[in-house]
Amino acid sequence: MTMSETRPPRVMGPGHDTFWDHCNKGELQLQRCQDCGHRPWPVVEICEECGSEKLAFEPVSGRGKLASWCSFHQPYYGEAMPAPYDTIVVELEEGPYFVSNPHGFANADATGGMAVKVAFIACKDENGAYNLPVFERA
Ligand SMILES: [Zn+2]
Structure with missing residues (x-):
């Protein structure tokens, strides 16, 4: 039996809901500006680079490099x-930095630039069950 991990409430709402819908299908999709190509993350309503409102969700590879990590001891x-708990920052191939948790390795084993890839784990919060993107060794 797979247990869902209980997590703090996600940010929900326009854009965020779309992001989580893709996660629940096992896909990592981020916004891409249709005017300038910028990939904002976290979710935005207008492009941070050019001000365009033409933002569309597009798949990313789910691959990246470990950029930073830390462990939180304060609950x-x-x-x-x-x-x-361990937190990591992944520099995705497409550019954005993505804050997540390590999966299958501990921060004690982390090295800068380590190749990682996305995985999804079953979680739940007050909004219901969902897939949380985490990162494992590539
Ligand atoms: Zn733009």
């Missing part, structure tokens, strides 16, 4: 995210 989210 900021109470029982929804007990401390300590």
Whole structure:
């Protein structure tokens, strides 16, 4: 039996809902500006580079490099995210930096520039069950 991990509430709403819908299908899709090609992340309503409102979700490869990592020892989210827990920053192939959690490795084993790829784990929050994108060794 696979247990869902309980997590702090996600940000929901326009754009965010679309992002999570793709995750629930096992796809990592991020916005791309249809005017200048910029890939904003997190979700925005207008392009940070050119001000365009023509933003569309497009698949990304899910591959990237480990850019940074840290472990939190303060339980900021109470029982929804007990401390300590590991957090990583992945530089995606397409450019954006993506904050996530390591999967199948611990921060103690992390090295800068390590190749990683996205995986999805079953989670739930007050909005229901969903797939959370995490990263494992590529
Ligand atoms: Zn743009």
